[in-house]
Amino acid sequence: MLPLFDLSLQINGFPLQTAKTELQKIVAFSEKEYQVFLENKKKEIVNFHLHNNSFYRELVGSTSFENWNNLPVLNKKNLQKPLISRLSDGFSPKTVYVNKTSGSSGDPFVFAKDKYSHALTWASNMYRFGWYGIDFNSSYQARFYGIPMDFIGHKKERFKDFLSHRYRFSIFDLSDVVLETILKKFKYKKFDYINGYTSSIVLFAKFLQKKNIILKEICPSLKVCMVTSEMLFETDKILLEKQFGLPIVNEYGASELDLIAFQNPKGEWQVNAETLFVEILDDMNQPVPNGVSGRVVITSLFNTAHPFIRYEIGDIGILDEKSTAQKPILKQLIGRTNDIAILPSGKKSPGLTFYYVTKSIIEDDGNVKEFLIKQTKIDSFEIEYVSETELTLKQIQKIEAAIALYLEPHLNFSFIRKKALERTNRGKLKQFKSML
Secondary structure, eight states: OOOHHHHHHHHTTOOHHHHHHHHHHHHTOOHHHHHHHHHHHHHHHHHHHHHHOHHHHHHHTSSOOSOGGGSOOBOTTTTOSOGGGTSOTTOOTTTSEEEEOOOTTSOOOEEEEOHHHHHHHHHHHHHHHHTTTOOTTTOOEEEEEOOOOSHHHHHHHHHHHHHTTEEEEEOSOOOHHHHHHHHHHHHHSOOOEEEEEHHHHHHHHHHHHHHTOOHHHHOTTOOEEEEESSOOOHHHHHHHHHHHOSOEEEEEEETTTEEEEEEOTTSOEEEOOSSEEEEEEOTTSOBOOTTSOEEEEEEESSOOSSOOSSEEEEEEEEEOTTOOSSSOBEEEEEEETTOEEEOTTSOEEEHHHHHHHHHHHHGGGSOEEEEEEEEEETTEEEEEEEESSOOOHHHHHHHHHHHHHHTOSSOEEEEEEOSSOOOOTTSOOOOEEEOO
C-alpha cells in the first residue's frame, strides 16, 4: 500500500523521515546519555527563545538564565495575544504549522509549531501506536471525533480522513438511531482500531451492552481502542474491554504540544520524554517529589517557532514513585485546575470527586447515559443527566447521602434531566463546571 500518510506530511513540508530517525536515536539512548540529551535540549531551547523571541524574552525579563526552576511558568492567559507577536524571528504564519486549541479548559488560543517539531509530533504518535501493531499508512481507523459543520471545513476534514486512512463518526448526535448506523459500519468495514473521545466511545459501548453485542465478534479485524481528551474512569474501562473485546489504551495529549502520556503494553501511563519535558509543580512553581500531586507543566524541547517552556497545561497530576528521567510514569491525572469545587467549609475538592461518587451510584442499572455537574453557588450544584427514565427519589437521596459522606453535608442539589448534554464545538464533554 502506498504510504499516503507519510507522503502527505512530506509533501506539505514536514520532514517526517528525518524526525523518525532522530526519535529512534533518542529512544535508543542509555539512561546516562538521555540525561545529557535532556539537559542540553532544555538549555538549547531556552537560549534559542531568549535570543530569537521577544515575547519570551519579555516574559523572562532577561537574555540569560542560570536556574531552570527560576524560569517563569507560562500559562494560557499569557498566550491570548496575536500569534504574530509570539512567533520567533525568521518565522511567519505561512512558514509554520498553525492550529488552535480546543478551548476545553476555557482558554482557547492559536499556536504554532515549526515544521520539524510538527514532524516529530507525528513520528512520536506513530512510534507509540506502533506498540499495538498500528501503522498510520495501512491500519484503518474508526474515529469518534467532532467535525467542522461549515461546508469547506467539513470537506477539508473528510479529505484529511481519506489521506489518514480513517472513517469518521461525527459525535454531535449519538442517539440510538445513529449508534445503530455506526454499528452497521463495523459489520462491513475492516477497521483495525478505534480512536476518539472517551465519552462518545463509552456511549457506544453502553449501546452495545444493551444489545448484548461484543464488537470484536462483529468486526474481527479490530486490534485495539485508544481513548483520548477526556477522563477514562476504571468502571468505563472495564465496560469498554468487555463490550469491545479489545485492549483499551488511555491517551493523554494536547494539540499545542504532542502526546503527553500513552499507556504502554505493560499498562503503565508512560510519559513522552523524547520530545517533551514534563514537570509536576507546587504553587511556588517548584517541582514536587514523585507520588505527590501538583500542576502539570510541560516544555516542548524542539519547538523553535513558538515557546512552550514550563507551560502550564491546566491539569493536576501525579508522577509515579518508580519514574526515572528517561521513563516517567504518570500515576494519575486528577483533573483540570479550573475544575475545583470550593465548598462552604473552605474545603477544596476536584470536581471529579462528585463525578466518581455520582457515577458509582448511577451506573447500577445503566439507565443514565451521561451526566455533568455544575457548581452554581458555594453550596449549590446542578446535576444534568441524560437517561431513559427519570431518576427516582430513592436514587437522588442515595446520591446526596454519598456526596455528604465523601465531601461534606448540607450541600444543595437540583437534578435536571436533558435530551442531550452541552459539548464544546469540537464535541468534548466537560464533566464538571464551576460557575463561581
